Amino acid sequence: MAAYISHPALSSLCKINCNINGIYSLISFSRRISISSVLSTSAVTTESEAAGRGVRGQRRSKRQAGEPRTERMTVDQDWTAVYPTAASFKPSTVPLPVRMGYPVKRGVPPAKKGNLELIKIPNFLHLTPVAIKKHCEALKQFCTEWPSALDSDEKCMKHFPIQVQSKEFVSAGLSLQNPDARIVTLKVKLSSLNLDDHARKKMIKLGEERYCKDTDTLTITTDSCPLRQQNYDYAMYLLTVLYHESWKTEAWEQEKTRADMEEYEWEDSPSQKNVLDTLLRMRPLGAKDEVEELLGQPAVQEYRDTMLRLKNEGETEENLHKYKEAVKKLFNI
Amino acid sequence: MTREDKEKGLWRSIFPINFKTYNTYHSEGHTGQYYMLPPAHIQKLFPYGLPPRFQLQIKTFNEGCVMVRPPALELISYLKRADYSKPPLRYVLYGDIGTGKTMSLCHALHYCYTQGWLIVHIPDAHLWVKNCKELLPSSSRPSRFDQPIQASQWLKNFKITNERFLSKVQLDRYVWTKRESTEKGQPLGELIDQGVNRMKSSSDVVGAVLRELRLQAGGATEGEGAFKLAVAVDGVNALWGKTSLKKEDRTMCEPEELTLIHNLRKMMKNNWSGGAILTALSQTGSVFKPRSAYLPNELLGEEGFDSMEPFVPVSVSNYNEKEFESCYLYYLDRNWLQHPHSRSEEGKKELIFLCNKNPSILERLCAAL
Numbered sequence: 001m002a003a004y005i006s007h008p009a010l011s012s013l014c015k016i017n018c019n020i021n022g023i024y025s026l027i028s029f030s031r032r033i034s035i036s037s038v039l040s041t042s043a044v045t046t047e048s049e050a051a052g053r054g055v056r057g058q059r060r061s062k063r064q065a066g067e068p069r070t071e072r073m074t075v076d077q078d079w080t081a082v083y084p085t086a087a088s089f090k091p092s093t094v095p096l097p098v099r100m101g102y103p104v105k106r107g108v109p110p111a112k113k114g115n116l117e118l119i120k121i122p123n124f125l126h127l128t129p130v131a132i133k134k135h136c137e138a139l140k141q142f143c144t145e146w147p148s149a150l151d152s153d154e155k156c157m158k159h160f161p162i163q164v165q166s167k168e169f170v171s172a173g174l175s176l177q178n179p180d181a182r183i184v185t186l187k188v189k190l191s192s193l194n195l196d197d198h199a200r201k202k203m204i205k206l207g208e209e210r211y212c213k214d215t216d217t218l219t220i221t222t223d224s225c226p227l228r229q230q231n232y233d234y235a236m237y238l239l240t241v242l243y244h245e246s247w248k249t250e251a252w253e254q255e256k257t258r259a260d261m262e263e264y265e266w267e268d269s270p271s272q273k274n275v276l277d278t279l280l281r282m283r284p285l286g287a288k289d290e291v292e293e294l295l296g297q298p299a300v301q302e303y304r305d306t307m308l309r310l311k312n313e314g315e316t317e318e319n320l321h322k323y324k325e326a327v328k329k330l331f332n333i
Numbered sequence: 334m335t336r337e338d339k340e341k342g343l344w345r346s347i348f349p350i351n352f353k354t355y356n357t358y359h360s361e362g363h364t365g366q367y368y369m370l371p372p373a374h375i376q377k378l379f380p381y382g383l384p385p386r387f388q389l390q391i392k393t394f395n396e397g398c399v400m401v402r403p404p405a406l407e408l409i410s411y412l413k414r415a416d417y418s419k420p421p422l423r424y425v426l427y428g429d430i431g432t433g434k435t436m437s438l439c440h441a442l443h444y445c446y447t448q449g450w451l452i453v454h455i456p457d458a459h460l461w462v463k464n465c466k467e468l469l470p471s472s473s474r475p476s477r478f479d480q481p482i483q484a485s486q487w488l489k490n491f492k493i494t495n496e497r498f499l500s501k502v503q504l505d506r507y508v509w510t511k512r513e514s515t516e517k518g519q520p521l522g523e524l525i526d527q528g529v530n531r532m533k534s535s536s537d538v539v540g541a542v543l544r545e546l547r548l549q550a551g552g553a554t555e556g557e558g559a560f561k562l563a564v565a566v567d568g569v570n571a572l573w574g575k576t577s578l579k580k581e582d583r584t585m586c587e588p589e590e591l592t593l594i595h596n597l598r599k600m601m602k603n604n605w606s607g608g609a610i611l612t613a614l615s616q617t618g619s620v621f622k623p624r625s626a627y628l629p630n631e632l633l634g635e636e637g638f639d640s641m642e643p644f645v646p647v648s649v650s651n652y653n654e655k656e657f658e659s660c661y662l663y664y665l666d667r668n669w670l671q672h673p674h675s676r677s678e679e680g681k682k683e684l685i686f687l688c689n690k691n692p693s694i695l696e697r698l699c700a701a702l
Contacts, residue, residue, distance in 0.1 A: 270639040271642055271643075274639070274642055274643060277603075277604075278420055278603060278643060281419070281420045281603075282419045282420060303643065310630070315629070315630040315631065316628075317648070320648070323646065324645055324646050324647075327644065330643065331419075331422060
């Protein structure tokens, strides 16, 4: 009894130490000192005597784990308080019946308790929509207002015609960085640039497959530099160079042939020559008509329109039909 | 003679041939009705001109009946109204496979024949750009190639078709070899005989014939010697496409290097007057063209289109309801449809479904019944 009284601190120390892993030496120390006195009286210590005898024994007093926190969670609790920051998966704090792993012997995937697979993978439990809203609210004080003049898409496009896109990657793995984050895409509509006819055609030719005819957009994608900032600068540089080069006219551009033309032009085409020839042969002998007069006739103009449509838009039944009408009018059938 | 089908209430008439019939019986209201081609005309005009299956049908039915259809009517109306002192108009029949382009062309050509025109008919230009057994270097020009077999065959057919004109057309002087030449003023018949006999120079003879006809068509003087020229080419896209012929050094032959094609291309231009150029496109025999191509631009190509225009495109399509009925009744009348189910309403619906009212497919289907 006296021994017990004289070592109350030691016994309590012993109990506490039992629950902490790794503090092995203290336990063994305290055990050696007070084992005789404590053993006879306390029910808890009787257990530990049976459990851990030798020097290599386990935790002394394995305390019962209390009920997990999930039991006490309400449905409308504040989740941001449970997972305020990025943390590993704790089965006792996440109230979801998650299963993960290979089902051994045709069974089911193992439960979440003590499941290493769940702990290994990155989780985003700290980034629920509520949490993000809170982040936004907190960041708002550092933001400026959206300019009130830019309230529609058209106005935005008008004042800021160049659109730059790049991707951010959120990674909760071993490394935070993703190499794809350096890619920068620059989109601009050619109608918003100050280009004349020749410059526009040249730019489209220089852009090759980067130009989309349907949306009139030039898309420049750069990924040759390691940093996003560098790629952005390179894309802007490319755009500037394209613009200035397309305004220049080189000496060899004079040699552009009909095959290089983007659109079919009726003037100086074989079609025009044929029509002229035919009309000249058709007119009665002696009447001298000027070429311009002949070409200026409405029937010829209509023929020209249908030819342009046929060649530029492609051949369809409808276009052919209109062509037929034009030819009939030309020859007065 | 008309035979009425009392159940359907539709007319299916066969008209006796009469030169006036073209005016009275070929108006808008007669679409769908069958027009009989007289046997004598068929023999003369179309020794090889008609589609092969139609020739078989003529043999089987003992008569050649052509359905009057809008494309042919359109062509004939243009031919009636055109002014023949001006350069010839070019008509191009186009349409999907099996819709009746060749038949319409032949129909219009028959009209020209009945009006007394001189017919230059090339039944299939594709035959001249592929599968030629003999390809000789040209006797007159070093860079060109001759096709003696095709040329002489064509000359024979030309002779049969245009017998009346052979003595009327007078020629210029032509020199063939050191010893042979055709003097000025000799009739066309002699030239053609020479071409048939002397195979070596037959392609050049063809060229000469075409040139003469071009120069003399719609001639300045009325009466004797004036004639209208109808040039009909089927498969005209062969002239500007690729050939499947190889030269001796194994390189591909261009169509331009073939004498026949070269001369025919000259014929297609409209720098002469007094006639008409009727053509039909054809994908069936064409070389290196996809099966779905049927529009003029696709089949003629850039070069062909530029050479042919301005032309009048005439579209030929599948049968419509009335025409299908007419064709079906014709086959029934001729006892061509032997299968009992084909005479019923359901059988007819099946036929419509199977062939989608395409003339050639319908014909092949019915041949099996």
